[in-house]
Amino acid sequence: SQQGEEDPQALSIQEGENATMNCSYKTSINNLQWYRQNSGRGLVHLILIRSNEREKHSGRLRVTLDTSKKSSSLLITASRAADTASYFCATDDHSGNTGKLIFGQGTTLQVKP
Amino acid sequence: DAGVIQSPRHEVTEMGQEVTLRCKPISGHNSLFWYRQTMMRGLELLIYFNNNVPIDDSGMPEDRFSAKMPNASFSTLKIQPSEPRDSAVYFCASSWVSGGIGTQYFGPGTRLLVL
Numbered sequence: 001s002q003q004g005e006e007d008p009q010a011l012s013i014q015e016g017e018n019a020t021m022n023c024s025y026k027t028s029i030n031n032l033q034w035y036r037q038n039s040g041r042g043l044v045h046l047i048l049i050r051s052n053e054r055e056k057h058s059g060r061l062r063v064t065l066d067t068s069k070k071s072s073s074l075l076i077t078a079s080r081a082a083d084t085a086s087y088f089c090a091t092d093d094h095s096g097n098t099g100k101l102i103f104g105q106g107t108t109l110q111v112k113p
Numbered sequence: 114d115a116g117v118i119q120s121p122r123h124e125v126t127e128m129g130q131e132v133t134l135r136c137k138p139i140s141g142h143n144s145l146f147w148y149r150q151t152m153m154r155g156l157e158l159l160i161y162f163n164n165n166v167p168i169d170d171s172g173m174p175e176d177r178f179s180a181k182m183p184n185a186s187f188s189t190l191k192i193q194p195s196e197p198r199d200s201a202v203y204f205c206a207s208s209w210v211s212g213g214i215g216t217q218y219f220g221p222g223t224r225l226l227v228l
Contacts, residue, residue: 031214042117042204042219043156050214088156092213098168099144099210101217103156 004032004072004089004104012110019076021107023089024069030092032065033101034074037086043103046074046087081113117220119205125226131193134223137186138207144215147180147190148204150222156204162188163210195227 004023013019023032031050035043049056049065049072056063062075076083086108090101118137126132138145146161160170162182170180177196182188192199202222208215 033216035217042221043206043217045216045218048214048216090217097213098161098163099208099213099215099217100146100158100161100169102158105155 004091004102006087006089006104006107008107009105010108010110012112013079015079015081015111015113017079017111019079019083019109019111021074021087021089021109023072023074023104025072025089025091026070029067030097032072032092033090034061034063034072035088035090035103037088037106039085043088076109079109079111081111083109084111085109117205117207117218119203119220119223121223122221123224123226125228126195127228128196129194130227131191132195132199132225132227134190134192134203134205134225136188136190136205136220138188138205139218140186142207142209142218143185144208144210145182145188146206146208146217147188148206149201150204151201159190192225195225197227200225200227 004025007022033048034046037043060077065072086106088106090103093100120135147159150156159172160180165182180190204222206217206219208217
C-alpha cells in the first residue's frame with residue numbers, strides 16, 4: 001500500500017530558523033495532505049495539495065509537490081516555539097476514491113526558544 | 114461546531130474486559146475513520162465508514178475488534194476481550210469526502226490502557 005515516509009524523523013532548530021520536512025510516497029495520488037500533532041492531541045489538518053499543483057502556501061507554511069519524484073516538502077518559515085509538534089504527510093488512495101488517507105510515521109520538530 | 118467528540122478520554126481496564134469507545138463526528142460529514150496510534154506502529158487506520166456503511170475494515174487487527182455506525186451522528190469501536198497489546202491512543206476522525214478528496218478532522222483521542 002502507498003505510504004508517505006517523512007524525513008528526517010526528528011528535527012531540532014532555533015526559533016526564527018526555517019524547518020523543512022520531506023515526504024516520499026510510492027504510488028500515484030490524487031492529493032497529499034500535511035497534518036500537525038501536538039503532544040497528547042489529535043491531528044490537525046494544515047494544507048492539502050492536489051496532484052496537479054506544484055506549490056501551495058498558507059501563512060508561514062509552504063508545501064511543494066513533485067509527482068515525478070513522488071515527493072513533497074513542508075517548509076515552515078520563521079519558526080516559533082509553538083511550532084514544536086509532530087508533522088505527518090498523508091496520501092490518498094488514488095484508485096479507491098474513498099477519502100481514505102495513509103499517514104507516514106511523522107517528523108518530530110522541536111523549536112528551541 | 115464542537116468538532117469531533119470522543120469518549121471516554123481515558124480508559125484503564127483489565128485484560129479480558131470489554132472496552133467501548135465512542136465517537137460523534139462533525140455534523141454534515143459523510144465519512145468517519147477510526148485510527149490507532151502507538152509509538153511502535155505509528156498511526157494505523159482501523160476502519161472507515163462512508164454514509165454510515167463500513168467500506169474497509171482490513172486494518173482491524175483481529176476479531177476482537179468491531180465497529181459500528183448506526184447513524185450519521187454516532188460510531189463505536191469495541192474491543193472484546195481486551196488485551197495489554199491493545200493499549201494505545203484511539204482516534205476518530207470525520208470528513209466531508211467529495212470526488213475522493215477530503216480533509217480529516219480528528220477528535221482528541223481515547224487513551225486506552227489495558228492492564
